[in-house]
Amino acid sequence: MRRISILLAVAATSVTEAAADGTLLTDDTWRYAEGGALVVDAGLAVAMPAALPTGLATGVGIGMAHGRGVVVGARASWVTTTESSTVWTVTHSDLRLRLTGGLERTAGRGTVGLRLGVGGTVVHETRLRNQGMRAGLMGADLENAAIALLPAADLELVVGVHVSGHWLLELGGGPTLEVLAGGAHAGFGAQLGVGWRP
Amino acid sequence: MRRAPALALLLAIVPGCDDLQGFGGAAPALVTFDVVATGDPGADVVALRVAMIWGQQWLTEPICILPPDTAEAAAAISAGCRDPFGFVPARVAANADVILNEPTTISLFSLPAADVMVGDVTSRVAYGSFVLYDDRDASGTLELARPHRLGGREMGPPVEDQVDGADVIYGASFVSMTQADQRVAFREGGFSLAAAFYPRSGCGEPLPAFSIVAAGGFSVADAIAATARGELPAEDPASCSERTPAEAVVTIPVRPPAEVAEVGCEERRADSSIRYREPPVDAPDLTDRTAACAKVVDFGSGMAGGASQYIISGRATDRCKGLSHYVLRGCREDAACALPDWDITATPPAWWPCSP
Numbered sequence: 001m002r003r004i005s006i007l008l009a010v011a012a013t014s015v016t017e018a019a020a021d022g023t024l025l026t027d028d029t030w031r032y033a034e035g036g037a038l039v040v041d042a043g044l045a046v047a048m049p050a051a052l053p054t055g056l057a058t059g060v061g062i063g064m065a066h067g068r069g070v071v072v073g074a075r076a077s078w079v080t081t082t083e084s085s086t087v088w089t090v091t092h093s094d095l096r097l098r099l100t101g102g103l104e105r106t107a108g109r110g111t112v113g114l115r116l117g118v119g120g121t122v123v124h125e126t127r128l129r130n131q132g133m134r135a136g137l138m139g140a141d142l143e144n145a146a147i148a149l150l151p152a153a154d155l156e157l158v159v160g161v162h163v164s165g166h167w168l169l170e171l172g173g174g175p176t177l178e179v180l181a182g183g184a185h186a187g188f189g190a191q192l193g194v195g196w197r198p
Numbered sequence: 199m200r201r202a203p204a205l206a207l208l209l210a211i212v213p214g215c216d217d218l219q220g221f222g223g224a225a226p227a228l229v230t231f232d233v234v235a236t237g238d239p240g241a242d243v244v245a246l247r248v249a250m251i252w253g254q255q256w257l258t259e260p261i262c263i264l265p266p267d268t269a270e271a272a273a274a275i276s277a278g279c280r281d282p283f284g285f286v287p288a289r290v291a292a293n294a295d296v297i298l299n300e301p302t303t304i305s306l307f308s309l310p311a312a313d314v315m316v317g318d319v320t321s322r323v324a325y326g327s328f329v330l331y332d333d334r335d336a337s338g339t340l341e342l343a344r345p346h347r348l349g350g351r352e353m354g355p356p357v358e359d360q361v362d363g364a365d366v367i368y369g370a371s372f373v374s375m376t377q378a379d380q381r382v383a384f385r386e387g388g389f390s391l392a393a394a395f396y397p398r399s400g401c402g403e404p405l406p407a408f409s410i411v412a413a414g415g416f417s418v419a420d421a422i423a424a425t426a427r428g429e430l431p432a433e434d435p436a437s438c439s440e441r442t443p444a445e446a447v448v449t450i451p452v453r454p455p456a457e458v459a460e461v462g463c464e465e466r467r468a469d470s471s472i473r474y475r476e477p478p479v480d481a482p483d484l485t486d487r488t489a490a491c492a493k494v495v496d497f498g499s500g501m502a503g504g505a506s507q508y509i510i511s512g513r514a515t516d517r518c519k520g521l522s523h524y525v526l527r528g529c530r531e532d533a534a535c536a537l538p539d540w541d542i543t544a545t546p547p548a549w550w551p552c553s554p
Binding site: 051052083085088090127136141181 | 217308
C-alpha cells in the first residue's frame with residue numbers, strides 16, 4: 001500500500017505541475033534525475049519453489065545496491081505456493097536472502113546489469129494429509145511442518161528504466177540454484193518493481 | 199560491511215536440512231484396523247489375505263422374496279437368488295496378508311467414495327466388511343465376481359464368457375443382516391436412525407469418521423413382521439457395540455466357502471429391477487442349472503395379464519447366484535410394458551415350456 005501511495009503521490013505531483021499551464025503532460029513530466037550510487041527497489045516476485053518439483057511461488061521482494069559500473073548489495077524476497085498430490089497438500093514459503101554483486105551499464109534512461117546473488121533460502125513447509133480431517137486424523141498424522149536453510153545462488157539480468165525524478169521501473173530475473181538434500185535444484189526467479197535512486 | 203561476506207559464506211556452507219519432504223515420504227494411513235482370522239481353512243490354501251470391502255445399497259428382485267407359484271419355481275428361486283439380507287460388495291478398498299489366529303493390521307489410505315455412501319453430504323454413512331480369502335490367482339486383491347446370465351435373441355451376446363476369479367472366500371465379518379456381524383462404518387455428519395441401509399435399529403449410531411460397529415442380527419421372520427409394520431427390524435441392544443478402530447479387534451471365523459461366497463458377488467443392478475430377455479430360437483443350455491416357469495410379478499395389479507416368464511438359475515458351480523428371465527412379450531426393463539419391444543406370443547420357440 002505504501003508503494004502504491006508513493007506512486008500516486010508522484011503521479012499527482014506531475015499532473016498538478018502540468019495542469020498549472022493548462023496541459024496534462026509537459027517536458028518536465030518525465031524528466032529524471034541521475035541520482036547517486038545507491039538504489040533501493042521493491043516489487044512483486046515470482047519464482048519456482050526452492051524445494052518443490054512443481055508450482056510457481058509468488059510474493060514480494062526488496063533489495064538495495066550501491067555502486068556505478070560495479071555494484072554490490074543485498075536482496076530479500078518472500079514467495080509462497082501451495083501444491084497438491086493425491087496424498088498431500090503442501091505449502092512452501094521461501095525466504096530468499098542474498099548478498100549480490102554485479103556489473104551494470106548505463107544507456108540513456110536505462111541501466112542494464114548482470115547480478116550474481118549468493119546466500120540462502122529459508123524454506124518453511126507445511127504438509128496437510130488430504131482427506132485427513134474427514135477421516136478424523138489429528139496432530140502430526142494430519143499436518144506437519146518443517147523448516148530448512150538451503151544454500152543458494154542466483155544469476156539475474158537486471159534492467160532499470162528511469163521514469164520520473166528519482167524513480168525507476170526495475171525488472172530482473174534469471175536462473176537460481178539451491179542445494180537440496182545433497183543435490184542441486186535449479187529454478188528461476190523474477191521480480192518486477194519500483195526503484196528509487198536518490 | 200565486513201560482516202556481509204561472512205554471512206554469505208555462512209549461508210553458503212550451511213547444509214540444507216533433510217526435514218523437507220514435499221510430496222515424498224510415506225503417506226500415513228487414514229485408519230488402521232486390527233483383524234484376527236480364526237479357524238482352519240485346510241491345507242490347500244495358497245495365500246490367505248483379508249480384504250476390506252465397501253458395501254453397496256442393494257435391493258433384491260421381487261420374485262426372490264415373494265411366495266413362489268410352484269415347487270419348481272421355488273427350486274429355481276433357491277438356486278438363483280442370493281440372500282436378500284446379505285452384504286453386497288461394491289468395491290475392494292484394501293488388502294492385507296493374514297496369518298491365522300494372529301492379529302493383522304489392514305490400513306485404508308483413501309476414504310470411501312460418494313457412490314458407496316448413503317445419505318446427503320450433511321449426513322451419510324458407508325459400511326464395509328472384512329473378507330477372508332485365499333488369493334489363489336496371486337493378484338494381491340480379491341476379485342469380485344458377478345452372476346452369469348444367459349443371453350437373449352438379438353440382445354447381445356450372453357455373459358457366459360466371463361470367468362469367475364479363482365479366489366476362494368473363507369469368511370467375512372459381515373455376511374448378512376440375519377447373522378451377527380462386525381462391520382466398518384464411515385460416518386460423515388449426522389446419522390439417520392430411520393435409514394434402511396444395512397440397518398442396525400436399536401443400536402447406537404456409528405461414531406463420527408471411522409468406527410467398528412457390531413450387531414447380533416435379526417431373523418427373517420422378524421424382518422418381514424417389522425417391514426409389515428413399516429418399521430426396521432430391531433437388533434438386540436445387548437449385541438450392539440460402537441468402537442473406535444483403535445479399540446476394536448475384528449474377528450473373522452473361518453467358514454465353509456459355500457456359506458460366505460456371496461460376499462464376493464457384486465450386482466449389476468441395485469434397484470430390484472430385472473432385465474428381461476427375448477427367448478432365443480435355440481433352447482438355452484440348462485446343464486447344471488435349475489429352471490422353472492413362473493408368473494410375471496405385477497404385485498396383483500393385473501398389468502402383466504397373467505403372462506409367464508421362464509426363469510433359469512446360474513450353474514451350481516458359479517461363484518454367484520443369479521436368475522435369467524425370458525418372456526415372450528415385453529421390454530428389457532418391463533415385462534408388462536404397453537408397447538413391447540418384442541412379442542412372439544404367436545410364434546414361441548419350439549422349446550418354450552411355459553404358457554404364453
